[in-house]
Amino acid sequence: MDRLTALNVFRQAVELGSFAAASRRLRMSPAAISKNVGELEAHLGVRLLNRTTRHMSLTEAGSLYYEQIVGVLDDLESADSSLSPLQQVPKGTLRISAPTSLTLLTPLSKTMAKFLDRYPKVLVDLRLEDRRVNLVEEGFDLAIRAMDSLGDSSLVSRKIMTTPHVLCGAPSYLERFGAPEEPSDLRRHNCVQFTLSGHPDEWVFHRDDRAVRVPIAGRYKVSSSMAVRDALCAGFGLSLIPQIYVQEEIESGRLRTVLDGWSAVELSVYAVYPSRRHVVPKVHAFVDFVVGELGQGAVQD
Incomplete structure (x- = not known):
């Protein structure tokens, strides 16, 4: 038994x-995971995990052992990082x-080749x-997420960029149905929902100190x-969409913004990754x- 591997397998499980x-x-086979835990239990002479085909839980001994080994494994990782x-x-x-x-609609995709070159x-x-x-x-190192506000506090996040939303539609749609003059006018419009x-x-x-919530x-x-x-370019309706996604269409006249005197939500783009002692x-x-x-x-934790 490779004891360090077995300890890490137990911790991850x-x-x-x-x-x-x-x-x-860990990119190991299920059989290898089971074998490592079984060998660790045999070495210690105690059952660490209660497991069935659908459920797994720590035994009392397993809970105590887990609390002891986590700090040890973290310290080993820290030592490896400092010496190598x-x-x-x-x-x-x-x-x-x-x-x-x-x-695909922001410069993010184009940065990948530059990153790999560096x-x-x-x-x-x-x-x-x-x-x-x-x-x-699912074994990801990080994710890029666009959101109005952060949700999962167990993740570390770093803000990458922010872009405002705009309310817009095609000139053909606005000619047929008119442009909304107040947010409440959206109740009579066909709104494309993301x-x-x-x-x-x-x-x-x-607008100013006033906030208006409109069911759409x-x-x-x-x-x-x-x-x-x-759908917007096809004249199907109105929608609230990040400005960076439709900037070219707005500049070319294929889309027109409406309710310009009102501001809407901003789209914040974050890189998020699991909160760990060592990244x-x-x-x-x-x-x-x-x-x-x-x-x-801007950094958010």
Whole structure:
């Protein structure tokens, strides 16, 4: 038995809640995970985990042992980092999750080649998908997320950039149905709804010290901002969309903004990663790079 490996397998199984999740995180087979835990229990002479086909829980001995080994494993990692200069060089595979629209409609995608050129020992595995992944269970090093406000306090986040939303539609739609003069006018308009927003059924507008919340509805709900943009350009309705996604269409006249005297929510883009005592250099390097390339580096913890 490789005791250090067994200890790390046990820790990951406890923190992730299952052997399957530990298998994905450590990139080991489920059989290897089970074997390491079994050998550790045999070495100690106690059962550490109660496990069935559907459930896993710590025994009393397992709970006590887990509390003892976590600090030891963290200290070993710290010692390795402090003694090996090579650990300070960004290297290895960097697994990133990012929204498709955000990546393709902002300069984010174009920064990847520059990042790889600067750090030749790093490999990037960028997964574009319009869903919120579980970073730990699915083995991602970090995620790029766009949100109105931070949700999960267990994650460390770094703000990359901020862009305002604009309310807009095609000239053809505005000619047929008129432009809203007040936020409340949106109740009679066909609003294209972005379902992954934190507010798909309600838009909020501000002017001076006044905030107006408007329930909105429409015939088209979609989980892609690119699809929202296409619907707007086709004259289907109005929508609240990050300005950076439609800047070219606004400048060309294909879309027109409305309610310009009101401000709407801002889209904040963050790099998020699990809160750990030690963050590997490849993660730090990437976050620092995109903040420098794209803009605003306010730190949020």
